[in-house]
Amino acid sequence: MIVILVAAILVCAMYFGVINIGFNGQNVLGPTVAPTQIPGGGVGGVFAGNLAVSFTWVNHGNLDAATATNGTVKIYHADGSLFGTTAVAGTITNLVKPEDYGKLSVVVTPVAGGYVEKDWTVAQNSGLMTSVTPTVISGVTVYKFNLDVANQAPLGGGETSRAINLIMGTYIADVSGLAYTSVINATSADLSGTSYLSMSTSGYITGLTQTDAFKIVKVELSMPDAANISMYDNGQVKNLQVIIGLGNGQTPLYISSWQHYTGGTYLEGQIGVADVSQEYYGIPVVYGVNDASAAISYTVNIQGANFAAHGDWTPTLIVTYISPAGVTGTISRCIEFADT
Numbered sequence: 001m002i003v004i005l006v007a008a009i010l011v012c013a014m015y016f017g018v019i020n021i022g023f024n025g026q027n028v029l030g031p032t033v034a035p036t037q038i039p040g041g042g043v044g045g046v047f048a049g050n051l052a053v054s055f056t057w058v059n060h061g062n063l064d065a066a067t068a069t070n071g072t073v074k075i076y077h078a079d080g081s082l083f084g085t086t087a088v089a090g091t092i093t094n095l096v097k098p099e100d101y102g103k104l105s106v107v108v109t110p111v112a113g114g115y116v117e118k119d120w121t122v123a124q125n126s127g128l129m130t131s132v133t134p135t136v137i138s139g140v141t142v143y144k145f146n147l148d149v150a151n152q153a154p155l156g157g158g159e160t161s162r163a164i165n166l167i168m169g170t171y172i173a174d175v176s177g178l179a180y181t182s183v184i185n186a187t188s189a190d191l192s193g194t195s196y197l198s199m200s201t202s203g204y205i206t207g208l209t210q211t212d213a214f215k216i217v218k219v220e221l222s223m224p225d226a227a228n229i230s231m232y233d234n235g236q237v238k239n240l241q242v243i244i245g246l247g248n249g250q251t252p253l254y255i256s257s258w259q260h261y262t263g264g265t266y267l268e269g270q271i272g273v274a275d276v277s278q279e280y281y282g283i284p285v286v287y288g289v290n291d292a293s294a295a296i297s298y299t300v301n302i303q304g305a306n307f308a309a310h311g312d313w314t315p316t317l318i319v320t321y322i323s324p325a326g327v328t329g330t331i332s333r334c335i336e337f338a339d340t
Helices: 002-015 118-124 226-233
Strands: 019-021 027-029 049-059 072-076 082-086 092-096 103-109 114-116 129-137 140-148 162-173 179-184 186-188 197-206 212-222 237-244 253-255 258-260 266-269 283-286 297-304 316-322 328-334 337-339
Touching (some): 072 092, 103 129, 118 129, 118 140, 118 162, 212 253, 226 237
Parallel strands (some): 162 212, 186 337
Antiparallel strands (some): 019 027, 072 082, 129 140, 179 197, 197 297, 212 283, 212 316, 237 253, 237 297
């Protein structure tokens, strides 16, 4: 009888969650704890429910002043289905599902008049945006920002949605009328000697309006003939470096690694652009509001020796830019290193 009574007590305790019997047969004291339910259907403290996402677009080339130049934005659920879209910097409101686990994607396509400042945008939205990666839509690479709303406070009584605002950085695009102006060309009577001389040419870009920008996807040095490229191949020109000023407080682009394709009369700088046909990968050049007129500069450094008497090395610096719409063009400037 006593055994039967004890067994009945154990069954009741298990039923009401006072005692759990683990999968290994051991008794675990304490009540069974159910997952935390929050308003909107989230589980385990992860946000779910109505979310209203607004956007503040700023011109990062103009001290982050508000701008009407914005990209087209689409937000996606974790399963890839559409959460909402706006092309006019509007607010997107929809339901974050429990199966999203608080993870959404914000996909941005630039408009014709502006570039997206991707890394700065992630930094400005710390705690919400965790990273940015390229994603391809209809053959065009655009910006995919990972948005994490898992830690948003649950909706309280009377609240219809949780509101968040994302700061989106942009540059105003200007790819018309771009040109380089020479400031210095390098000459020396000693370039025909056997001792290497360190020499530089420099200049700056014209045609930009202050606070505007363009993006670089390729930097080349084209030679007028085979004799010029042979001077590089034969070591009469060595330690070649091109420096492009990027403006707006950015670190200049230093190019010291060059690819000379067999039979070609040009050198291609290795600048780390994965796909020269896609705006996403371009390097922004920004004529910032506080930049001097010659801030968007170029410098070509070499060490030269064994030139022919009165000989010269005359490559053309060619910079390929890309518009927000993916259209490319070039800026070029002939430069000279001459023995006098």
